[in-house]
Amino acid sequence: MNAHLAEAAKAASIPRDGTPRISVRGIRKSFGSIQALRGVDLDLWAGECLGIVGDNAAGKSTFTKILAGTYIPDEGSIELDGKGVRYSGPAEARNNGVEMVYQDLSLCDTIDVAGNLYLGRELRRGPFLDKAAMQDGARAMLKRLEVRIPNVAAKVAQLSGGQRQSIAIARSASFGPRVLILDEPTSALAVAEVEAVLALIMRLKAEGVAVILITHRLQDLFRVCDRIAVMYEGTKVAERAMDKTNLEEIVRLIVGEGHHT
Template sequence: MMMAKQAPAASASAAGFADPARTPRMRVRGIRKTFGAIQALRGVDLDLWPGECLGLVGDNAAGKSTFTKVLAGTYIADEGTIEIDGKPVRYSGPAEARERGVEMVYQDLSLCDTIDVAGNLYLGREMRRGPFLDKPGMQRGARDMLKRLEIRIPNVGAKVAQLSGGQRQAVAIARSAAFNPHVLILDEPTSALAVAEVEAVLALINRLKAKGVAVVLITHRLQDLFRVCDRIAVMYEGTKVAERSIGDTSLEDIVRLIVGEGHRA
């Protein structure tokens, strides 16, 4: 993957993300989700703005995975509303969420190791020539996708199983980012990557922000938040307990909030 020099993330307030005159890319209010006797989400509110990266953090069972799966259509909320570009939406599954510009890259990447890079990039969106797959067309399209995102994978005909961890992560992100999403949710995109590969993924996130995508980054690598995020939202026991502009907080502050101390919005 191509390396790019990291620029420090601007604070959300400095970038004007919270301007009440602007419409959020996504506005979420009062999201609740229960699994049997377990209240996984207890009324979560959040705004996502074009061209920003929001870090979403919390301890295990804090509710962040359930919340993002609601945003991506994998789970249907019991209560609450979602708006995209000011318009109320209610989708019944991930396919409808994708139609409205919401994509999610899961931690397991959901790649098919036995298919080549081009095939993975077009998985579920295959190009056809009559009854047959248009493999040359998909390979041309794959090269264009990777070029636009400044991702360097020399051979789009290579099987995904042959790629490095960072290249696999890049393919998974590219598959979601190449079709012009409004919102892109990344679940632990830098876990288990080498240092150079982490740098490349963070650089890719910055490039997506520059294209106006609202990025949600779930990570336990808290130091990465201060490299690419504009805001950080902290979840605890199914609620959003705090939201901080990156310039108004510190690593120590975020750690305290994650473990349940100092819950003040």
């Protein structure tokens, strides 16, 4: 079975020229007795959007959290622009330009909108917060993403789910990332906000950012992704170029029927 999976994965890989923006090999991660990831390889080039799909518990979030430095892999290597990196935590990944929007958003409810957007990279004058500059910056960030939040001094706890999600996205997209990972970024968003996120992804791609998108909204994948990777039980089982596949095939790959034929 394992050999079969590996073979399928190899066959599904699509070769491409140049050094990948991010390249991972043989990532393994166990939590106690549970093997969350059983050796995942992936390449992603600048200006490309890769969709990751798979059933619940297929290992999508674990895999992306390893890319973002939140989890440390048991085995495997990560290269950024051809340079090997080992993170000891998310701060290092962030310094290397890898940003992630987490499914649980990682916002601080009791801090205001501007403070959350600048969380961890506060503008300062000496030891003091430069609140006015952060509020101006926050307004500019939100305007660029077409997010409507009238008061950037409002506490995040007072906002709707969609607004909170928009803030998490704005935070990770606004500081010049090289790799942007979006874990279910549109689940709580309304129609116009989803459109804004998809437009943002296209814009970031054009700027040369490598984007990884995890979503259950398969129709979104066809609009912004160049490639799609399918995960199943902790492995990558298939990779397809978006223009050479269709919805039916992807659904079949996700539920695991495609590999047995």
